[in-house]
Amino acid sequence: MSALSDLETWEPRYASRAARMQASEIRDLLSIVEKPGVISFAGGIPDPALFPLDDIRAAYQAVLASDDRANRAMQYSASEGDPDLRDWIVGYMAGKGVDCTRENILITNGSQQGLEFLGKLFLSPYDTALVGAPTYLGALQAFSAYEPVYDELRLDDTNRTALSYQDAASEAGGALKFSYVVSDFSNPTGETLSLAARTHLLRLAGELDIPIIEDNPYSDLRYDGEPVPTIQSLNLQACGSINGSRVIYCGSFSKVFTPGLRVGWICASEKIISRLILIKQASDLNSSAINQAVALHLAERCYDQQISKGRASYRLKRDAMLKALSAHMPKGASWTKPEGGLFVWLTLPEGFDGADLLQKSIAGFGVAFVPGRAFYADGGGKNTLRLSFSLPDIENIETGIRRLGALIGEVATPTP
Amino acid sequence: MSALSDLETWEPRYASRAARMQASEIRDLLSIVEKPGVISFAGGIPDPALFPLDDIRAAYQAVLASDDRANRAMQYSASEGDPDLRDWIVGYMAGKGVDCTRENILITNGSQQGLEFLGKLFLSPYDTALVGAPTYLGALQAFSAYEPVYDELRLDDTNRTALSYQDAASEAGGALKFSYVVSDFSNPTGETLSLAARTHLLRLAGELDIPIIEDNPYSDLRYDGEPVPTIQSLNLQACGSINGSRVIYCGSFSKVFTPGLRVGWICASEKIISRLILIKQASDLNSSAINQAVALHLAERCYDQQISKGRASYRLKRDAMLKALSAHMPKGASWTKPEGGLFVWLTLPEGFDGADLLQKSIAGFGVAFVPGRAFYADGGGKNTLRLSFSLPDIENIETGIRRLGALIGEVATPTP
Numbered sequence: 081m082s083a084l085s086d087l088e089t090w091e092p093r094y095a096s097r098a099a100r101m102q103a104s105e106i107r108d109l110l111s112i113v114e115k116p117g118v119i120s121f122a123g124g125i126p127d128p129a130l131f132p133l134d135d136i137r138a139a140y141q142a143v144l145a146s147d148d149r150a151n152r153a154m155q156y157s158a159s160e161g162d163p164d165l166r167d168w169i170v171g172y173m174a175g176k177g178v179d180c181t182r183e184n185i186l187i188t189n190g191s192q193q194g195l196e197f198l199g200k201l202f203l204s205p206y207d208t209a210l211v212g213a214p215t216y217l218g219a220l221q222a223f224s225a226y227e228p229v230y231d232e233l234r235l236d237d238t239n240r241t242a243l244s245y246q247d248a249a250s251e252a253g254g255a256l257k258f259s260y261v262v263s264d265f266s267n268p269t270g271e272t273l274s275l276a277a278r279t280h281l282l283r284l285a286g287e288l289d290i291p292i293i294e295d296n297p298y299s300d301l302r303y304d305g306e307p308v309p310t311i312q313s314l315n316l317q318a319c320g321s322i323n324g325s326r327v328i329y330c331g332s333f334s335k336v337f338t339p340g341l342r343v344g345w346i347c348a349s350e351k352i353i354s355r356l357i358l359i360k361q362a363s364d365l366n367s368s369a370i371n372q373a374v375a376l377h378l379a380e381r382c383y384d385q386q387i388s389k390g391r392a393s394y395r396l397k398r399d400a401m402l403k404a405l406s407a408h409m410p411k412g413a414s415w416t417k418p419e420g421g422l423f424v425w426l427t428l429p430e431g432f433d434g435a436d437l438l439q440k441s442i443a444g445f446g447v448a449f450v451p452g453r454a455f456y457a458d459g460g461g462k463n464t465l466r467l468s469f470s471l472p473d474i475e476n477i478e479t480g481i482r483r484l485g486a487l488i489g490e491v492a493t494p495t496p
Numbered sequence: 497m498s499a500l501s502d503l504e505t506w507e508p509r510y511a512s513r514a515a516r517m518q519a520s521e522i523r524d525l526l527s528i529v530e531k532p533g534v535i536s537f538a539g540g541i542p543d544p545a546l547f548p549l550d551d552i553r554a555a556y557q558a559v560l561a562s563d564d565r566a567n568r569a570m571q572y573s574a575s576e577g578d579p580d581l582r583d584w585i586v587g588y589m590a591g592k593g594v595d596c597t598r599e600n601i602l603i604t605n606g607s608q609q610g611l612e613f614l615g616k617l618f619l620s621p622y623d624t625a626l627v628g629a630p631t632y633l634g635a636l637q638a639f640s641a642y643e644p645v646y647d648e649l650r651l652d653d654t655n656r657t658a659l660s661y662q663d664a665a666s667e668a669g670g671a672l673k674f675s676y677v678v679s680d681f682s683n684p685t686g687e688t689l690s691l692a693a694r695t696h697l698l699r700l701a702g703e704l705d706i707p708i709i710e711d712n713p714y715s716d717l718r719y720d721g722e723p724v725p726t727i728q729s730l731n732l733q734a735c736g737s738i739n740g741s742r743v744i745y746c747g748s749f750s751k752v753f754t755p756g757l758r759v760g761w762i763c764a765s766e767k768i769i770s771r772l773i774l775i776k777q778a779s780d781l782n783s784s785a786i787n788q789a790v791a792l793h794l795a796e797r798c799y800d801q802q803i804s805k806g807r808a809s810y811r812l813k814r815d816a817m818l819k820a821l822s823a824h825m826p827k828g829a830s831w832t833k834p835e836g837g838l839f840v841w842l843t844l845p846e847g848f849d850g851a852d853l854l855q856k857s858i859a860g861f862g863v864a865f866v867p868g869r870a871f872y873a874d875g876g877g878k879n880t881l882r883l884s885f886s887l888p889d890i891e892n893i894e895t896g897i898r899r900l901g902a903l904i905g906e907v908a909t910p911t912p
Binding site: 090093094095096097098101102103125126128131133136137140141144147150151153154155156157188189190192193196200201202203204207218221222224225226255257290291334338339340341342349351352354355358359361362363364365366367368369370371 | 542767
């Protein structure tokens with residue numbers, strides 16, 4: 081009786097949500113792409129060549145220099161986060177058109193933890209979350225643990241009325257809880273929501289009276305064009321105060337500095353932040369105090385310089401990828417032309433299967449990417465691929481896209 | 497329509513679990529004890545005087561020394577955690593009588609995140625979790641987000657049969673999902689589960705065929721007496737393999753090294769770990785790579801030395817608190833005599849109210865503690881207090897307990 085009577089039967093012991101948290105076939109495929117020699121457009125992770133290592137070393141040294149400060153950096157700390165770091169973020173958010181105070185800021189372990197907390201705060205089983213198709217895979221993973229239903233947020237389709245969303249949510253057996261978007265240089269498509277789409281979203285969310293989660297980790301990595309005002313800033317212009325805002329903004333230091341610190345934040349009305357602090361406390365008490373102190377040290381000294389470095393380097397890589405796509409993609413393929421961020425989204429003719437293509441590509445062409453289907457809540461997007469240009473160097477971008485073009489040209493389009 | 501129509505009505509937008517995640521009256525009380533001059537027995541946090549600051553400085557310097565290693569420490573990393581750190585923990589667990597491999601280890605942000613993940617994995621609303629009365633407040637906070645029912649785990653009461661637990665769980669409308677204990681020098685009581693109690697628990701969990709969560713962050717801080725085998729090791733003796741074990745062990749570097757790294761772990765069967773890796777991924781992708789590397793550096797170089805330092809220092813503080821309690825507590829008060837850990841549990845005659853006492857104590861006596869009620873899932877324990885001896889120095893322990901004894905003597909016992 082000491083061992084579990086039948087280990088195969090752990091399954092029935094799990095919460096019902098565990099059924100929504102399965103390992104994905106795509107993730108299994110991607111686990112084999114770390115092989116040397118593979119050119120990977122899969123990751124979507126920042127280029128370590130851009131990490132400000134000397135500044136990082138200096139930051140850790142400074143934070144640990146005096147015993148008093150080192151002891152604070154090594155102790156438990158406030159669940160809401162370091163007050164000085166939150167104050168720096170208040171200044172940063174002002175630059176995004178958002179007037180707020182530190183009471184509006186919660187520090188999270190990267191923006192991923194922000195998404196997890198928001199799922200936890202809002203979603204009961206059968207509630208509806210409005211998400212794009214495609215949308216950020218990590219958001220789907222964070223939300224799915226809370227067993228929602230997804231409905232497709234369409235911002236270019238004026239035929240989809242507020243009432244139609246509401247009816248669908250009622251039919252699904254729960255309430256409409258929030259809409260979720262990556263506003264700038266979205267993961268996975270690289271596209272930026274236009275001002276018109278943002279205005280449409282605010283109007284729709286107003287009609288539905290639901291919050292908008294604005295996930296914006298890539299915002300500072302703009303290579304061309306003019307910034308579009310954040311959705312939160314547009315909302316503040318209308319409602320007057322962050323504490324009356326329906327927009328919940330998720331930010332991160334992972335793309336501009338380094339993901340190793342695991343420091344991100346949520347900016348929202350005090351009422352919501354006070355709820356999220358309780359969730360943070362129950363989840364992991366607080367984010368690492370030393371990493372928050374280091375993030376602040378870096379933010380105060382070299383945020384702008386890091387943005388410039390990132391923009392200059394990624395711009396060249398994006399240009400190289402777009403040029404290679406033009407040169408090597410067969411007719412019928414189309415792709416996004418992002419003004420920033422880390423991703424290009426490739427759409428192939430109907431009939432292509434990204435997962436099948438990935439297998440062939442790794443086996444015979446040494447090129448990896450993410451099949452687009454992973455980013456669809458409804459399993460669509462079979463004929464799409466996400467290509468990240470952040471990690472490979474320019475020569476490998478050219479080589480990789482050439483090989484990928486050759487593969488796509490070779491694969492006979494199956495009958496749809 | 498741009499602002500939420502009525503901000504007071506955020507409440508109905510939240511998931512049903514939000515009702516279980518309220519700010520506690522006790523936490524509000526404790527937020528005012530950080531005033532200078534207050535002697536605090538409230539915290540339960542490690543003494544920063546014991547942080548190995550020079551080793552910590554050397555560890556960060558070593559991890560950041562070469563660009564290659566620094567880049568890895570600053571990048572995204574595996575959700576399951578650093579393989580070398582997991583290997584070190586495998587060796588550590590061997591010392592706890594647990595034969596396992598790195599596939600049995602998941603790195604978490606302190607053991608608190610482990611508890612949160614286990615709540616998420618196992619609990620659906622109305623499921624039952626068996627917990628002690630009292631038990632660790634943070635475990636109740638982590639689990640309560642998943643809306644369980646609590647039943648009291650009694651290991652000294654042989655009249656409570658497996659059937660009685662099962663009947664109560666069915667009546668509550670869900671399934672019995674797990675039992676939870678802090679095995680050594682428990683938070684909040686400081687008591688250690690006897691071998692007989694561990695054997696009883698294993699038999700009971702076997703009859704109920706449920707997992708046991710063994711939370712054991714204080715285990716290495718033993719000041720007297722002989723170690724009792726971990727529940728996981730006792731289970732392995734019977735079932736033969738970690739992969740057949742029903743015990744899920746949560747460990748932490750927070751008490752022996754520093755909480756600032758936010759590094760803990762779960763050791764369990766591979767089947768459970770593989771599920772928890774998906775939860776980790778959805779929750780915050782991975783724990784800080786640099787903090788994991790620093791934890792490993794410290795663990796390899798000074799784990800034993802830290803244990804010795806901690807034991808020597810906390811033993812004196814425990815002795816001072818027990819001596820002061822004997823000298824200053826009025827008749828009718830009783831307290832635990834812990835062999836390790838950070839806590840003493842004080843029980844006053846029926847009719848005393850710990851929360852009321854805390855208010856009077858802070859206002860007139862400059863002494864803080866945690867009213868015991870916070871550690872009861874059912875709201876019991878009104879006449880109990882948790883006293884931590886880890887943070888004040890020996891003189892303040894004597895002064896604080898003397899003042900507390902005077903207060904308790906002054907307060908007329910209200911009619912029960």
